[in-house]
Each structure stands twice: as structure tokens, then as C-alpha cells.
Amino acid sequence: MSYELVVGLETHVELSTNTKIFCQCTTEFGGEPNSHCCPICLGMPGTLPKLNKKVVEYAVKAGLATNCKIRNLSKMDRKNYVYPDLPKAYQVTQFDKPICEDGYITLSSGKSIRINRIHIEEDAGKLIHERGDTYIDYNRGGVPLVEIVTDPDIRTVDEAVEYIEQLRLIMKYIGVSDVKMQEGSLRCDVNISVRKKGEEKFGTRTEIKNMNSVNFIAKAIAYEFERQVDILESGGEIHQETRRYDSDLNITESMRSKEDAEDYRYFREPDLVNIYVSEEEIKKYKAELPQLPHEKLNIFINEYGLPKDDAELLIKYKKVAEYYEEASKNLKNKKLASNYILGQIYRKFPTDSEKEEFNISIPPKYLNDLIQLVESRKINSSMASNALEKMLDSGKAVTEFISEKDMEGIDENTLRELCIKAVNENQKAVESYLGGKEKAFKSIIGYIMRETKGKADPIKATEIIKEIIGKI
């Protein structure tokens, strides 16, 4: 009997505001333990929290970018639970009136993953467990988050991975989060169940908490699918529970049972007033949204004429995509700019994080200038490539490495004389070429490029040589 995977994701995205959600302590990552704290984020009695205006703006933007409806009037609630990562013994979050609802993200297959809701909440402190005791750093306590919850629409590991990557890219593009998974700015709770193919009723689900690596999420889902199918096939039943993924062993293991449904005793947060977002504000935030990754992708493919794979490699990193747009301005062949970026330039940025940061030494205008010279055939591609290497190393413009004289190239008479010489001195290659060996032609051109130190226009030289050979 074949089974179907059913996955829903709850993604926590840390917002990149300057200050915490209910006080004005910095949200900066790291710092000495408990050095970014005040009585409000430490949950001292008698303090009065106030919502950070930017959090509302960022949450609305996250909703708009994922096709959500924005609720004009929303409020904050208390979710009660006793654990030392929250000094107040409750988390301030949104329960029945989340700020955004009913959105979706469309995958490359055309399938939409529905977003049930996006709500605002505060992050908890960091706990370090040692020898039975627990040490707490509240620097992260009160850092603003949005939690983005999907419906259980995901059916394969690939869909889960693509959804997370798309979501991550959208949040990065709209500038509401740095989405650094290694720093915990994007974390996923993964709900997994299985059911027999064709069945409508969902199976009992398990939840794997706090995953901050796409690779581990993929492995954990694959493992959990197999585990649940094995249990059902051997006549057992799945227990609703929270599980943890052990990346060393590539297994999931039970953390706690959910049989006694958690009762968080949600109620309205009485210390905070309602949040009202007007239609005008929503319109303003919408107008401020930049081009989203899938919109850029379409433009790169349909208007700039890039192959899909190349376009995907460019939009994967926001800074690279923006650099490419500038560098390819007014070019006849926009693919040329993409070739230089994906080839010679990417080699200087081998890792993902280096491409993400994209600290390139030359502004896009310099690359554009270089390519314009290639397009106008003032320099050939090998000269361009040499010059680009020097430009990247020094941060200087192309004119520093290629003179006006270089750009003049070789006049036609001189080139013609050289071509005659090349044909005379490479008789063997000429014969091989005339005998059908296309490759032999390259050695004749190579001779000319050597003689002219790369200044000759190989296309023009090819025309002349073919003309001469034709005359032989």
C-alpha cells in the first residue's frame, strides 16, 4: 500500500528591527549575556510594554508579499506557559485575531501552498543546560518575530524545501529579516503525518520543533515519513507528540507526548492596546514593497532572455540580482552580463554566504562599461576577461587596464597582412581545415591573437582568413 506525506510548516522569522518588540533594547545578535535587557523584557512586575511600530509595518509587509489579507483591527494575547526562557511565564503573541490571514506562496510547479495566518509575537530567552542546572541569557527575549503558518498542503520533501527557500527569499527581498538560519533568524516547526493514497482524512501528526537548517528539515521529514509508514504497516498507531531531530544519527526521537492537549489559557493582553492598520497604511506599505523574487525571475527570463537556470542562480541572492540589473542596463545582449557574473565573478565568491554578502570591489557601472566595449567590438572577450580579473583585484575601472590605443584594435589592412602571413605559416592547419577538421581553424586564429597580443578582432580575422582560404 502506498502512502502519502502530509506536511504543514510553522516558520518563525525574526524581524530585523533595531529594537525589541515591547521595549527599546537593541535586537543586535550576540553581546555579553543579559546586556541587552531592561525591566520590560525581563518581565518585571509593574512594567508597561508598548508595541514597536516597525513590527506592525514589517508584519503587514510579510503578509502582503505572501498574498495575505490584512486585518485592520488586531490585538495581542497572552499564551501562558511556565518555562524559564520566558520570565513572565507567558508569551505575548496573537491568538484569534492574527494580523494577516489567507495567503499563499506558489511553487515552481504552479501549486500553491496556502498560508493560514501570520502573527506577531516575542521571542524567548536562550537557555543553556548544564549538569542539571539551567543558565539563562535574556538578550533574545523580546526580539520580534512573525510566525508564518501554512495549511497542511505540502506533499513531498522537495515541496517543503522549495516553500522554505521561497519564503526565505521573499522575507530577504522585502527587507523585514536577515533570515540567517545559522543565527536562528528563521526557524521551522514541522508537522508531519501520513495517510494512504486516495484517503481524505489526515493521519495523526507529529511535530518536530525548532529546525534551523533546510538540509536537516529535508532529512527529518524523509525519516519521519518512513518511521510513520513502518509503524502503520506493522499494525501500530502514531501518537501525537513533539519530536526532536538528531542530526548526528539522522533520526527523530520523542520529546514529549501531546496526549494531554496543551492548555495555554490564552487571553487578551491587557497591558497592550489594539492594533489598527488603516487601508491607507496598507496601500502605502504595498507601494513600498520591492520587486519580489518570482517577479524578478519572470523579467530575467522573459524580458532579458536569460535561461531559467541562470536567472534562478541570479535571483537566489538579492544583492547579486540587483547588481546584475544595474550591470546589464542598456546592453543589447543582457546574457553577457549574467555570463560574467555567474562565471568569472562567482568564482571570487565560492560560498553561499559570500554570494549573499556579495562584497564585490567594482560597482555595476564598471562591469557595464566593460561589456559595452565588448558589444561594440572595441575589445575582444579574452581582453575583457583579463581586464575584468584586474578590475576585480583592484576595484578600478576598465580604462585603467585598457588604453584607447588597445581599443582601436588593429586596422583592417594590417589585419589582412597578418592573416595572409598566418595562412602561409600554418599551411598544415589550413589543409586540415579544408579537409573538414573545423578545430584546425582555431590554431590559425590563435596565431593571430598571439601576434597581436590579443588586440585583433577574432571575428573580423575569421572573415578575412576564410576569404583568403577561399581564394587559394
Place this chain on the structure above:
Amino acid sequence: MVSKEEIIKIAKLSNLFLDENVMEEITEEMAKIVEFADAINTIVCDEDIEFDNINQIENAFNEDEVVESYSSDEVLRNREGGENGYFLVRRRV
């Protein structure tokens, strides 16, 4: 009802010292507080009251501008145990 044992347990968890001779009085006071809170269960509400906007106040916001946090010394002044700037929670239950 609130028992004396519950008061002792809460006091222990809260790091509060309670003198034996006030124990009875405090137990009675705590019982009254809980009883008062229980009164909420007796409320009969016929009307459909919209509580969400009951105070008619909206949008009291902080600007997203950093204000200096408290110094670590101040933050950690009353902690018990702990080292290297961390709070410590000892296993109690």
C-alpha cells in the same frame, strides 16, 4: 480551599521566607483571594459584549529607536547563583 502545605510550597518556589506564626493568617488571606477570583465563574453574561475594543484605544507605539539597556550589573544584581553574566535556574521540581 488553600492548604497550608500549598502555601509552604509556593513560598519555597518563590524564595520567600514565611514565619510559622503568620502561616495561618496568610493561608486564610490566600483562600479569600482565590475565592474572590472564583467569583468570575458565577457571572452570567446575556449580552454579546465585544471585549476586543472595550477601551477604544488603539496604536500606542514605540518608535524603533534604541535606548540604552540596563547595565548587566543592575540586571543581575538580585540573582542567586549564576556565573559569567547568566541567570541560574536550579532544578526544583
